[in-house]
Amino acid sequence: MNFRFNCIFVGILLCAGFLYSQERTVTPLDSVYLTDSKLKEYSTGRDVLTLSDSILRQNRALLTNTLNFNTPIYFKENGLGMVSSPSFRGTTASQTAVLWNGININSQFNGQLDFNTINTGAYSEISVRGGGGSVVYGTGAIGGSVHLNTTLSFEKLQEHNLFLQYGSYNTRDARYHFKLGTDQWSLNLALSRNSSNNDYEYPNGGENLNGQFENTALNVGLGFKINNKNSIRIFSELFDGERHFSLIRASETATKYQDLNSKNLLEWESRFGDFTSITRVAYLDEYYKYFGNLNYDSFTFGRAKTFIAKYDLSYSVADNVTLNTVLTNTNTTGEGSSLGENDRNIFAAALLMKHQLGSDFKYELGFRKEATANYESPFLFSVGATKDFSEFFSLNVNASRNFRIPTYNDLYWSSAGNPDLLPEKSLQGQLSAVFNYNSLRLTITAYYNSVTDMIRWLPGSDGVWRPVNEDEVQIYGLESGLNWSKTFKNKHRFSLNATYAYTISENEETGYQLIYVPFHKATAGLNYNYKRLHTNLQFLYVGAVFTRSDNNSRYNLDAYTVGNFSLGYRLGKSEQFELGGRINNFLDAEYQSVENRWMPGRNYTMYLNFKL
Amino acid sequence: MKINKLSLLALLGVFILNSCSNDDDNLEPLPEGDYTDGFFVTNEGMFDGRGTVSFISDDLQTSDIDVYSTVNPSKSDLGQFVQSIFFDEDNAYVISNGSNYITVVDRYTFEYIGVIDSELSIPRYGEVVNGKAYVTNQGDFSTGADDYVAVIDLETLKVENTLIIGNKIDKLEEEDGLLYIQGSAFNDGNSINVLDPTSNTITTTFTTEGSLNSFDIEDGFIYALTRKDVESTDPLEKVAYLEKIDLATGNKSNQIVFSQATSVAKNLTIEDDTIYYMIGTSVYKIALSTSEEPSQALLTFSGNSAYGFDVEDDRIFIAQGTFDSDSFVEIYSLDGSLLKNITVGIGPNGFYFN
Numbered sequence: 001m002n003f004r005f006n007c008i009f010v011g012i013l014l015c016a017g018f019l020y021s022q023e024r025t026v027t028p029l030d031s032v033y034l035t036d037s038k039l040k041e042y043s044t045g046r047d048v049l050t051l052s053d054s055i056l057r058q059n060r061a062l063l064t065n066t067l068n069f070n071t072p073i074y075f076k077e078n079g080l081g082m083v084s085s086p087s088f089r090g091t092t093a094s095q096t097a098v099l100w101n102g103i104n105i106n107s108q109f110n111g112q113l114d115f116n117t118i119n120t121g122a123y124s125e126i127s128v129r130g131g132g133g134s135v136v137y138g139t140g141a142i143g144g145s146v147h148l149n150t151t152l153s154f155e156k157l158q159e160h161n162l163f164l165q166y167g168s169y170n171t172r173d174a175r176y177h178f179k180l181g182t183d184q185w186s187l188n189l190a191l192s193r194n195s196s197n198n199d200y201e202y203p204n205g206g207e208n209l210n211g212q213f214e215n216t217a218l219n220v221g222l223g224f225k226i227n228n229k230n231s232i233r234i235f236s237e238l239f240d241g242e243r244h245f246s247l248i249r250a251s252e253t254a255t256k257y258q259d260l261n262s263k264n265l266l267e268w269e270s271r272f273g274d275f276t277s278i279t280r281v282a283y284l285d286e287y288y289k290y291f292g293n294l295n296y297d298s299f300t301f302g303r304a305k306t307f308i309a310k311y312d313l314s315y316s317v318a319d320n321v322t323l324n325t326v327l328t329n330t331n332t333t334g335e336g337s338s339l340g341e342n343d344r345n346i347f348a349a350a351l352l353m354k355h356q357l358g359s360d361f362k363y364e365l366g367f368r369k370e371a372t373a374n375y376e377s378p379f380l381f382s383v384g385a386t387k388d389f390s391e392f393f394s395l396n397v398n399a400s401r402n403f404r405i406p407t408y409n410d411l412y413w414s415s416a417g418n419p420d421l422l423p424e425k426s427l428q429g430q431l432s433a434v435f436n437y438n439s440l441r442l443t444i445t446a447y448y449n450s451v452t453d454m455i456r457w458l459p460g461s462d463g464v465w466r467p468v469n470e471d472e473v474q475i476y477g478l479e480s481g482l483n484w485s486k487t488f489k490n491k492h493r494f495s496l497n498a499t500y501a502y503t504i505s506e507n508e509e510t511g512y513q514l515i516y517v518p519f520h521k522a523t524a525g526l527n528y529n530y531k532r533l534h535t536n537l538q539f540l541y542v543g544a545v546f547t548r549s550d551n552n553s554r555y556n557l558d559a560y561t562v563g564n565f566s567l568g569y570r571l572g573k574s575e576q577f578e579l580g581g582r583i584n585n586f587l588d589a590e591y592q593s594v595e596n597r598w599m600p601g602r603n604y605t606m607y608l609n610f611k612l
Numbered sequence: 613m614k615i616n617k618l619s620l621l622a623l624l625g626v627f628i629l630n631s632c633s634n635d636d637d638n639l640e641p642l643p644e645g646d647y648t649d650g651f652f653v654t655n656e657g658m659f660d661g662r663g664t665v666s667f668i669s670d671d672l673q674t675s676d677i678d679v680y681s682t683v684n685p686s687k688s689d690l691g692q693f694v695q696s697i698f699f700d701e702d703n704a705y706v707i708s709n710g711s712n713y714i715t716v717v718d719r720y721t722f723e724y725i726g727v728i729d730s731e732l733s734i735p736r737y738g739e740v741v742n743g744k745a746y747v748t749n750q751g752d753f754s755t756g757a758d759d760y761v762a763v764i765d766l767e768t769l770k771v772e773n774t775l776i777i778g779n780k781i782d783k784l785e786e787e788d789g790l791l792y793i794q795g796s797a798f799n800d801g802n803s804i805n806v807l808d809p810t811s812n813t814i815t816t817t818f819t820t821e822g823s824l825n826s827f828d829i830e831d832g833f834i835y836a837l838t839r840k841d842v843e844s845t846d847p848l849e850k851v852a853y854l855e856k857i858d859l860a861t862g863n864k865s866n867q868i869v870f871s872q873a874t875s876v877a878k879n880l881t882i883e884d885d886t887i888y889y890m891i892g893t894s895v896y897k898i899a900l901s902t903s904e905e906p907s908q909a910l911l912t913f914s915g916n917s918a919y920g921f922d923v924e925d926d927r928i929f930i931a932q933g934t935f936d937s938d939s940f941v942e943i944y945s946l947d948g949s950l951l952k953n954i955t956v957g958i959g960p961n962g963f964y965f966n
Contacts, residue, residue: 248692248711249711252710300754460875460917548958550938595658596662
């Protein structure tokens with residue numbers, strides 16, 4: 001596509017290969033608890049990319065922006081802050097699972113998560129795992145999964161972090177994080193608010209009208225160790241957002257969308273002998289209102305209340321063998337303007353096993369089967385292994401069968417829903433090579449994914465659009481990641497994180513690449529610290545995409561390169577203040593990720609970060 | 613039907629004007645422009661795209677997939693979801709229901725003339741009576757209570773009056789100086805509102821038994837295709853009716869009760885005393901007076917979803933409902949044989965004849 005950029009990118013990779021450092025990547029402290037423990041324990045043969053809260057603060061508060069600049073996931077965004085859907089490894093918008101503290105939060109209505117309805121300021125860390133994960137995470141984990149996590153620290157700790165950011169288009173971003181801990185108690189509270197007039201100019205002279213948005217998220221994690229064997233933890237989130245949908249032309253009908261979502265999880269962990277049991281109950285409330293014409297008060301809505309009960313029992317058969325069963329019952333009551341009211345109950349049983357053989361080889365196995373009256377559930381599996389050949393080189397392999405269940409809209413939409421739909425199924429395999437050399441880490445993953453029974457809404461012979469199991473898609477590609485850091489003369493600290501993805505995702509019947517799946521995507525982030533000074537340079541390259549199913553290149557969206565630059569200075573005796581500024585899109589690229597939906601040109605923000 | 617009136621007029625003309633001298637100077641000059649001899653296809657476009665208009669010549673030999681951009685490359689586009697076109701004298705008015713504006717072009721050259729872009733809210737179809745355009749607007753989709761007809765002064769291109777109809781409205785047809793408005797949208801609604809343009813009031817409202825899909829007017833009668841839900845294990849099953857309403861007396865009758873099916877009769881149009889309609893992708897034709905359901909289809913369209921449909925000048929026009937790439941239309945002769953398959957834009961929904 002863009003040959004010059006690819007050359008530069010490969011150049012960076014090669015150069016980086018000759019640099020080295022004595023630094024090691026920091027391993028998480030044992031005192032830090034992550035409720036989505038399966039992400040660490042059952043990712044054998046897979047790579048997990050984790051973005052810490054300090055990386056999150058280097059990006060806009062909306063999840064789309066953070067992931068777009070730091071991961072291989074491609075995003076289709078209807079203008080800044082508007083509806084945004086991912087394509088992870090060439091899959092469709094509902095084939096990326098999003099987990100909140102291990103709980104699947106993809107919408108019951110359309111199976112997707114709008115990545116601009118997530119405020120990243122509410123989380124301690126965000127992780128991304130490529131490839132199928134339905135055995136552990138259920139529906140939608142086909143292209144990969146995104147994990148929004150709250151960590152709990154059981155150590156003596158009191159920490160405040162206040163981050164304030166103000167920028168072009170009256171964009172305000174405030175994030176407050178409070179951590180309090182002892183060896184028995186832990187509290188993690190995050191409050192985040194983001195708003196913007198979002199009235200940026202278009203390259204063609206127009207203006208982004210009716211694009212304003214605001215959202216507030218409160219996320220609390222609380223843990224208590226009752227004794228050596230028992231502990232209780234509570235996680236809770238409330239999200240309240242209102243977003244107007246921007247107009248392409250001034251005379252168009254103005255609309256808006258409101259979300260009010262809450263997520264609650266209570267868990268009790270108990271250890272006895274070689275067993276660890278975790279009992280979880282979760283309650284999710286997903287509620288949206290869509291105002292189809294702002295001149296009127298009327299709206300359509302959807303509301304789904306989901307109650308989840310989960311029992312997770314793991315057993316250490318031996319020092320090097322663990323068995324784990326997870327039983328989950330998910331009950332959803334959903335209603336909506338065109339849906340009526342429908343109940344859905346899904347029972348799932350999963351069996352996991354992992355085995356460490358010697359110091360250089362481990363493997364894991366996983367199986368899952370669901371029982372529900374709503375659709376025929378396939379038998380799912382996952383198998384993964386890691387072999388270390390030397391200190392510098394290891395190989396990872398993983399294969400899995402995954403699925404995406406039909407949604408409420410697919411099944412129950414009035415006079416269009418299709419009760420006979422089957423889940424979408426995916427059979428995939430991947431092989432990764434991991435190179436570690438001092439502080440340099442390079443991973444290259446090749447994968448193949450065959451997706452069948454893809455659900456697609458098509459006009460029937462009577463003209464009414466209905467969902468059918470129609471398409472088969474064959475996806476293969478390469479994904480690579482590079483991390484490197486080095487300190488020169490104890491003063492100059494550099495770090496580099498880069499990703500590159502090459503994706504072929506084609507309709508089996510026609511042989512055409514899916515629309516809005518670029519062949520190439522690359523990201524790069526370079527940090528440089530000198531004494532109290534900190535700078536960050538981010539790049540995003542997205543290759544051209546087809547917008548027509550027949551791959552008619554006349555309508556392609558052009559490739560684009562976007563760069564952001566930030567500069568900060570730490571003040572105070574213990575450097576507890578950081579004052580800085582950012583130039584977003586400093587190349588002033590004119591670009592759109594969806595046809596007719598321009599993104600902003602060069603714009604600016606100032607920030608203040610305060611730690612206590 | 614239009615042809616029918618024209619030929620009647622021509623016939624009358626022969627009798628009346630027979631005695632006049634055959635003076636060529638009295639004839640109107642033929643319109644000039646690249647698009648004089650042919651027809652337009654309105655293409656809705658993709659959800660985030662722009663609608664387009666395709667042109668196809670009468671001899672079906674030449675076509676232009678996006679005639680507006682060809683002629684007016686520097687003008688702003690036709691808007692989201694090009695819904696329909698109406699004509700008045702030398703002008704064509706292209707309605708965008710997603711962008712709430714109407715682009716005015718020369719119907720023969722397709723050169724941009726102007727735009728009507730205020731006081732429209734999901735405009736659908738238009739007709740011109742006495743120099744004023746009457747355009748149906750759906751406003752808030754969830755209710756018909758706010759649906760209105762915008763009366764547009766075609767000299768100033770301004771909406772000079774809005775007439776609230778009070779039920780869902782869509783297509784409209786002019787007959788003997790009155791406007792007959794389809795009081796249903798997407799099969800929701802069961803009335804035909806009669807608007808008198810001289811008083812700008814609804815003088816009569818006819819109601820149909822089933823929910824109204826489409827109608828046409830011929831020889832003092834409304835012929836309407838309607839449908840009703842039925843008890844069935846398959847919730848999608850319906851039964852369709854051909855209802856006939858006497859314009860003078862308002863008397864109603866069910867001319868045909870079709871057999872129950874998941875895909876029922878739709879898209880009624882009358883041409884040369886023959887009713888044409890579709891079931892699924894098949895076209896049927898029956899005589900105006902027939903009360904029997906035909907046993908056999910006239911033709912079956914090669915696409916999988918028939919979207920736009922029309923019968924004009926001894927030809928049948930069907931457009932394929934493809935919304936993710938350029939689509940096609942097929943033109944058939946009245947005996948059902950395929951004349952030509954021609955590529956057009958995305959989501960073609962209607963045919964407009966020069």
